[in-house]
Amino acid sequence: MAKPMTKAQLVSAIADETGGDKKTAGAHLDALVAIITREVSQGGAVTLPNVGKIYCRERPERMVRNPATGEQIKKDADKVVKMTIAKALKDSVNEE
Structure with a gap:
């Protein structure tokens, strides 16, 4: 498995792809992350076209080991962030 792309590499790739500078690309990436974080933490969902849907799901109280x-322990109800991957991304990964 390849190493994950760092934030600096992602900002540089965005700047190259859009023809802009790294400072603007970094500001856009930070704004996107802030919007996703705010929306999901309020219980909403964000769909990134051709990438997937990021949402918050509540888990019920349950027994864990x-x-x-x-030892069996009762774990309180909590929330988790989930992501459903879009079919377009799945298909592009499986192309040969």
Whole structure:
């Protein structure tokens, strides 16, 4: 598996793709992250076309097992962030 792209590499790639400078590309990336974070933390969802949908899901209270002791513990209800990958992205990964 290849190493994940860093933020600096992503900002540079955005600047190259759009023909802009890195400072503007970095500001746009930061704004996008802030919008996604705000929307998902308020219980909404964000769809990135041809990439996927990011959303928050509530998990009910449940019993879990402590791997060290094997003891059953009740875990409170919580929320998790999920992402459903778009079919277009899945298809592009599986092309040969």
